[in-house]
Amino acid sequence: MDFSFVGSYSGDFLEGFKNTIYASLLGLAGSFVLGLVLAVMRIAPWKALRAIGTAYVEFFRNIPLLLVVYIFYLGLPSLGADLDGFASGTLGLMIYTSAFIAEAVRAGIQSVPAGQMEAARSTGLSYVQAMRLVILPQAVRIVIPPITNQFLNLVKNSSILGVVAGFDLMYFADNVNSYTFQTMETYMVAAAFYLILTVPLAYATNVLERKLARTG
DSSP: OOOGGGGGGHHHHHHHHHHHHHHHHHHHHHHHHHHHHHHHHHTOSSHHHHHHHHHHHHHHHTSOHHHHHHIIIIIGGGGTOOOOHHHHHHHHHHHHHHHHHHHHHHHHHHHSOHHHHHHHHHTTOOHHHHIIIIIHHHHHHHTHHHHHHHHHHHHHHGGGGGGGTOOSHHHHHHHHHHHHOOHHHHHHHHHHHHHHHHHHHHHHHHHHHHHHHHHO
């Protein structure tokens, strides 16, 4: 194998790596916040909110990520809204992952004893206040391991940006491969960059799971 070309294209790999990190961070933050909102909607005492939350989660959990990204990248322009590949891919990641996070958080909320909500409401807190101040902090702690696994999946799924010219690591790897025809070596370098992100995250997830198991 010949990796001598890597130095000449190091700028491409680093640019893609930077954009992959950026897309992952935006996706992580957005999907977490949206997932929390959806989880609360799914168990809200108001039927309309439950219906909307359930429809959203079931729809996006049961279609491919690529289709979600294409809705933004190819579908929205037909409605007059033009998004570039990076924005389309990142929004697709955010919305797709939020559905899975919502399910994890919903399970965490339902594992909190019902008496906690009743006690919070009896002190004069509204439903929203009780959920925000009492229930969600407990639920999030319970579901940290599955949520971090979803974050790990999101980082790997960020490679979808390469399909829509999102200027991520895979996009630049494809370009380098088309210039050099060093296919195996090019994608091994790309894999190494992904491992720089995913291995520490996976290790941190395992450490966190063990810590929570000891304290739980």
